Amino acid sequence: MNRAPFAPPPVPPTGAVPPSRLPLFVRLRAVPAPARIGLILLCDAAVVSAAFFAGYFLRFEGHIPPERLAELVRWLPLLVAIRLTLHLLAGLHRWSFRLSGFHEAMRVVGVSLAGSAAFASVFFFIQRATEDVSIGPPRSVIVIEFFVTTSLLGALRFSPRLAYSWSLEKMRARSGPRVRAVIVGAGSAGELLLRDLQRSDEHSYEVVGFVDDEPSKWWTSLGGRPVLGPLESLPDVVRRRQVGEVLFAVPRLPVRRLREVLDSCEGLKLRYRILPVSFAYLNDRAASSMLQDLAPEDILPRSQVSFDDAELRALVGGRRVLVTGAAGSIGSEICRQLAGHEPARLILLDANENNLYLLARELESRFPGLAMAVELADVRDAARLRAVGRAHAPQDVVHAAAHKHVSLVELAPEEAVKTNVTGCRNVLALCEGVGAERFVLISTDKAVEAAGVMGATKRLAELIVRDHARQSATTCTTVRFGNVLGSSGSVVPIFKAQIAAGGPVTVTHPDCRRFLMTIREAVGLALRAGLHGHGDLCVLEMGEPMRIVDLARLMITLSGLVPGDEIPIVFTGLRPGEKISERLMTDEESQRSRMAAPAIRGVDVDPPPAETLREIAALEQAALEGDREGVIRRLGDLVPTYAAARAARAVTPQRAAVVQETSWPAPLPGVAPARG
Secondary structure (H helix, E strand, O other): OOOOOOOOOOOOOOOOOOHHHOOHHHHHHHOOHHHHHHHHHHHHHHHHHHHHHHHHHHHOOOOOOHHHHHHHHHHHHHHHHHHHHHHHHHOOOOOOOOOOOHHHHHHHHHHHHHHHHHHHHHHHHHHHHHOOOOOOOOHHHHHHHHHHHHHHHHHHHHHHHHHHHHHHHHHHHHHOOOEEEEEEOOOHHHHHHHHHHHHOOOOOEEEEEEEOOOHHHOOOEEOOEEEOOOHHHHHHHHHHHOOOEEEEOOOOOOHHHHHHHHHHOOOOOOEEEEOOHHHHHOOOOOOHHHOEEOOHHHHOOOOOOOOOHHHHHHHHOOOEEEEEOOOOHHHHHHHHHHHOOOOOEEEEEEOOHHHHHHHHHHHHHHOOOOOEEEEEOOOOOHHHHHHHHHHHOOOEEEEOOOOOOHHHHHOOHHHHHHHHHHHHHHHHHHHHHHOOOEEEEEEEHHHOOOOOHHHHHHHHHHHHHHHHHHHOOOEEEEEEEOEEEOOOOOHHHHHHHHHHOOOOEEEOOOOOEEOEEEHHHHHHHHHHHHHHOOOOEEEEOOOOOEEHHHHHHHHHHHOOOOEOOOEOEEEOOOOOOOOOOOOOOOHHHHHHOEEEEOOEEEEOOOOOOHHHHHHHHHHHHHHHOOOHHHHHHHHHHHOHHHHHHHHHHOOOHHHHHHHHHHHOOOOOOOOOOOOO
């Protein structure tokens, strides 16, 4: 990436060796290529000459007869010419003195053997042609020359690497403090990572060894570093070896195992880094620069989903696609994924002008050939949506616009109805007006047994979509999933800010559990589920729900701090509209569900009765009139679970304190108790 003209130069990492202090032979890499190649070939010629002389010297025990010395001088140019020609053909003149390894060593041996064979073959044919077996050097000289040449060529090419590694270690020791690290995984990835760390001058790591669950590797050595035992021994290894950083070189380490390791090292103040999963698809390459900090998405209790780009390109390529709520966290990721698959036109629609502008700039930069339209519009404005529809005639509509902050919409339920319910109806009217072929509603697990305004309004939006599908040519699909890491409503950025501020980290309830998925996976699955039309309702498989307090503790551990000691965890109590746990489907939906695609369940559901739709229309009218009490009452009539949850919250402060004290489990060890 180009830096600004007046930007300061990048700061080298701690422990990196300044170029001016590197050995002379390392700085010689700057020598022009022709001169460098000539120097290498000259050295090779000297090596071959010395080896040929050594062959005669050893064959005649240090006293070379004059006639044999003349023979040596006569045949030496032929030997040098043969060997240098083979060196050029095999590319030995293009040698990396820092990165040479086993394969290069085998190449040196092979080329050396081929040179000896070619040299001997010359005399074989000459002797057959002249019937004079005395022509040429003794066979023992050829054999000795082969071994000496191979040894000297190996020394010439590998000694700089050994000297560089030795000098690099010495200079690192003088350049600053070292970070003692242990590598988890003594397989090929671990060996490649260690090799890169040993020959790189851009880090401050001192690797003390490996840990691995494979018993056959214990107490062996890999790259000069011992395999110190299984993963269970990691805490003991960290204490005994004074380790400050753990490097995971097992890109596909099961999440359950990873969390066990983090739990066992919870109080050790470590930093954790990991090779990305994409490394598993690379061959013979693992660089220290590939290491990335262990992130919350790495510890989710589910397997990551891989996507086939061709599948999404077949669904959206060459089509006009409209995305509402495009400036939001979910909507913007939808736009990014769609933009990379060649839609005929991508229409971005949102009422947030700042984020919409920034998203448009980002997409223009990343996808220069993208045909894109930007529409500043509110889904609550039906007339504006009709104008957008007439201007662009979208074939596919992905409706992600919504008020989704649970506690905030509790304070303004009429606004949630206007956006989540009426807004959905307006977008469906746009689809009907332009003859859109596919409509996808992005919904939430909070719509199942809704306890708050957000969940209840999204539930009603689902019912409106079902009813519209019954009477429209547009294929309508609702996609429902749980919380996503990285969205604007995610707890992850909140936890990060609280940890950075020194705590405390606030969690609503010790037993609060949520389904969690990365935003990239959630959007990728949602697009494939909705645009394929696997059913009236598609539910994403999100693995097992995770306790939020466990996520908080793991994030504190990943920050190199001790949960409950350096960073306290405080339980604040459930906020209005929140539940301890969520569900992805009702019992009826679960019975009707089927596995439609990997990680996607399809459900065919019945449309709502006509009286429900009339009640929803009355609710929308109450919201339009600003009748908050009427909105709350009608929401309760339409969504009984919301009414029950609201009634349960309508208790006195004294009663709430008693409920909290008697129903919450005891705080976890070392965690600050909740304040009532």
